[in-house]
Amino acid sequence: xxxxxxxxxxxxxxxxxxxxxxxxxxxxxxxxxxxxxxxxxxxxxxxxxxxxxxxxxxxxxxxxxxxxxxxxxxxxxxxxxxxxxxxxxxxxxxxxxxxxxxxxxxxxxxxxxxxxxxxxxxxxxxxxxxxxxxxxxxxxxxxxxxxxxxxxxxxxxxxxxxxxxxxxxxxxxxxxxxxxxxxxxxxxxxxxxxxxxxxxxxxxxxxxxxxxxxxxxxxxxxxxxxxxxxxxxxxxxxxxxxxxxxxxxxxxxxxxxxxxxxxxxxxxxxxxxxxxxxxxxxxxxxxxxxxxxxxxxxxxxxxxxxxxxxxxxxxxxxxxxxxxxxxxxxxxxxxxxxxxxxxxxxxxxxxxxxxxxxxxxxxxxxxxxxxxxxxxxxxxxxxxxxxxxxxxxxxxxxxxxxxxxxxxxxxxxxx
Amino acid sequence: xxxxxxxxxxxxxxxxxxxxxxxxxxxxxxxxxxxxxxxxxxxxxxxxxxxxxxxxxxxxxxxxxxxxxxxxxxxxxxxxxxxxxxxxxxxxxxxxxxxxxxxxxxxxxxxxxxxxxxxxxxxxxxxxxxxxxxxxxxxxxxxxxxxxxxxxxxxxxxxxxxxxxxxxxxxxxxxxxxxxxxxxxxxxxxxxxxxxxxxxxxxxxxxxxxxxxxxxxxxxxxxxxxxxxxxxxxxxxxxxxxxxxxxxxxxxxxx
Numbered sequence: 001x002x003x004x005x006x007x008x009x010x011x012x013x014x015x016x017x018x019x020x021x022x023x024x025x026x027x028x029x030x031x032x033x034x035x036x037x038x039x040x041x042x043x044x045x046x047x048x049x050x051x052x053x054x055x056x057x058x059x060x061x062x063x064x065x066x067x068x069x070x071x072x073x074x075x076x077x078x079x080x081x082x083x084x085x086x087x088x089x090x091x092x093x094x095x096x097x098x099x100x101x102x103x104x105x106x107x108x109x110x111x112x113x114x115x116x117x118x119x120x121x122x123x124x125x126x127x128x129x130x131x132x133x134x135x136x137x138x139x140x141x142x143x144x145x146x147x148x149x150x151x152x153x154x155x156x157x158x159x160x161x162x163x164x165x166x167x168x169x170x171x172x173x174x175x176x177x178x179x180x181x182x183x184x185x186x187x188x189x190x191x192x193x194x195x196x197x198x199x200x201x202x203x204x205x206x207x208x209x210x211x212x213x214x215x216x217x218x219x220x221x222x223x224x225x226x227x228x229x230x231x232x233x234x235x236x237x238x239x240x241x242x243x244x245x246x247x248x249x250x251x252x253x254x255x256x257x258x259x260x261x262x263x264x265x266x267x268x269x270x271x272x273x274x275x276x277x278x279x280x281x282x283x284x285x286x287x288x289x290x291x292x293x294x295x296x297x298x299x300x301x302x303x304x305x306x307x308x309x310x311x312x313x314x315x316x317x318x319x320x321x322x323x324x325x326x327x328x329x330x331x332x333x334x335x336x337x338x339x340x341x342x343x344x345x346x347x348x349x350x351x352x353x354x355x356x357x358x359x360x361x362x363x364x365x366x367x368x369x370x371x372x373x374x375x376x377x378x379x380x381x382x383x384x385x386x387x388x389x390x391x392x393x394x395x396x397x398x399x400x401x402x403x404x405x406x407x408x409x410x411x412x413x414x415x
Numbered sequence: 416x417x418x419x420x421x422x423x424x425x426x427x428x429x430x431x432x433x434x435x436x437x438x439x440x441x442x443x444x445x446x447x448x449x450x451x452x453x454x455x456x457x458x459x460x461x462x463x464x465x466x467x468x469x470x471x472x473x474x475x476x477x478x479x480x481x482x483x484x485x486x487x488x489x490x491x492x493x494x495x496x497x498x499x500x501x502x503x504x505x506x507x508x509x510x511x512x513x514x515x516x517x518x519x520x521x522x523x524x525x526x527x528x529x530x531x532x533x534x535x536x537x538x539x540x541x542x543x544x545x546x547x548x549x550x551x552x553x554x555x556x557x558x559x560x561x562x563x564x565x566x567x568x569x570x571x572x573x574x575x576x577x578x579x580x581x582x583x584x585x586x587x588x589x590x591x592x593x594x595x596x597x598x599x600x601x602x603x604x605x606x607x608x609x610x611x612x613x614x615x616x617x618x619x620x621x622x623x624x625x626x627x628x629x630x631x632x633x634x635x636x637x638x639x640x641x642x643x644x645x646x647x648x649x650x651x652x653x654x655x656x657x658x659x660x661x662x663x664x665x666x667x668x669x670x
Contacts (some may be wrong), residue, residue, distance in 0.1 A: 038499075066529035160524065171491075174486065175486070223505055224503045
């Protein structure tokens with residue numbers, strides 16, 4: 001584990017490490033903006049459309065600076081093409097697919113020609129496809145620190161404007177906020193951080209760094225400001241851990257992307273409001289509630305006639321083991337007496353359930369005109385669903401009926 | 416003195432006419448209903464007045480001035496579906512946006528602004544929802560938020576687009592009372608409305624609109640069967656067809 005901290009200070013490793021961390025943080029913060037504006041695909045266009053520029057830039061100058069300049073140029077041309085196509089009435093996703101295919105295809109074609117002309121150059125071109133973090137040096141730290149600072153400052157200074165413009169562009173215009181400068185700034189930040197990340201994560205996986213931290217951050221945050229902070233943090237941690245993996249012979253770029261996606265998926269799983277685990281838990285709780293209420297109802301209906309477990313099992317169904325377990329639970333919570341009998345609280349809860357069951361049947365028959373023989377299954381379900389508020393509405397609507405359609409009494413429950 | 420006036424206002428979407436040659440004046444201190452069937456150009460009238468849609472011809476003035484000079488005195492409340500309710504934003508932050516125009520560019524909201532926003536939330540009865548994400552609120556609560564945001568701007572004229580759509584009966588009653596209260600404080604409120612129930616006890620001034628202006632004036636003079644029939648009847652379909660054809664001819668879209 002000490003390696004993880006060593007990465008940050010080791011003279012050979014700190015370049016790649018800090019470079020990746022900073023660039024991933026900047027990319028993730030811009031990604032959060034793209035995510036709430038629902039325009040993450042523009043990032044994908046920028047990264048892929050940069051490829052032909054990289055090839056041409058390397059061919060002409062042979063230097064990384066040339067590659068980046070070429071990348072910027074071809075990315076901007078692609079953005080212009082996409083803007084023109086959408087203004088011509090093509091939908092953004094279709095325009096994106098066309099332009100992306102055109103540019104990336106051209107890039108691959110150029111690269112394959114380069115392979116025959118100059119194999120060494122070809123290897124260099126390939127590193128931009130999948131990233132080559134270990135080749136970064138201390139100079140990259142400075143470069144990427146400047147980038148991260150730019151992104152941070154731009155977002156902090158214009159936070160209010162960015163927030164309003166992303167959420168409600170109409171209101172932004174009414175406030176006299178031109179959308180043009182903000183749009184340009186957003187696209188500028190996006191282009192800058194995507195291009196900077198080509199060295200670390202590569203063309204193919206840059207989008208992952210844009211989207212995954214934002215998705216993860218959204219699961220735990222209801223505010224844009226906190227989402228930005230969390231997104232940047234998750235991006236930085238992914239960069240750090242991804243680079244750590246490269247110490248064990250794994251490729252850094254793909255590992256950074258994979259880790260951020262893993263964090264996003266884990267967040268979706270455990271998100272407090274609507275995560276999969278929370279929902280599974282809620283489902284299990286509801287099933288348990290239904291079982292409990294069915295048991296209470298069965299005992300209440302039978303009156304004193306229910307004395308043995310076998311009788312109850314006949315009535316309720318399900319597996320015997322889960323029935324025993326449910327009885328234990330109901331006793332512990334004070335709904336059942338030591339034998340199969342209801343406590344006062346249990347009797348009242350059962351009466352409420354039966355009352356809701358019969359009220360629902362009465363509602364279906366009298367208000368909706370459903371056939372009397374068809375209402376029972378629906379009532380079996382809704383008796384567990386109805387809330388006191390809905391019950392009160394039913395009582396009002398049906399003028400507090402005393403009998404259900406089967407002429408069974410509707411139990412009155414003291415409030 | 417008129418609060419809001421339009422002269423010869425015409426708007427097209429592409430070659431389809433939406434508003435044709437509108438002329439009207441709205442005096443201050445009224446609760447104004449803008450009535451008309453679906454597609455009559457009611458929302459477009461608001462958008463064109465606020466410069467969100469470019470008119471083909473005609474002008475709109477507020478207090479005799481063009482819109483750019485009186486921005487802060489006019490609040491616009493769009494239809495509820497106009498914004499993305501999944502956006503990471505709390506109710507308080509939503510209301511606070513009403514201050515952004517007055518704060519000016521690049522300045523962060525201050526504590527006083529936040530207090531003012533909280534106060535408006537309290538006024539619309541939603542104080543306890545301040546920290547909730549806006550998507551978790553009911554339709555009625557979302558409409559209250561829109562109103563609170565407009566209130567925080569402190570305008571003299573409110574333009575509301577279909578505020579009664581998709582809200583519960585309680586909020587509806589509350590909203591009516593609230594709007595009447597604002598009018599009694601001297602504000603002018605214009606409400607785009609598409610159904611004809613409750614019109615009489617809600618509004619004091621009406622614009623009847625079906626692409627063209629059918630009538631405008633005080634409630635008791637305008638809300639009469641002949642005019643309502645003209646607004647909602649089928650007779651105006653022909654107008655739309657001919658004006659549309661004229662536009663297509665002029666732009667070369669039809670021979």
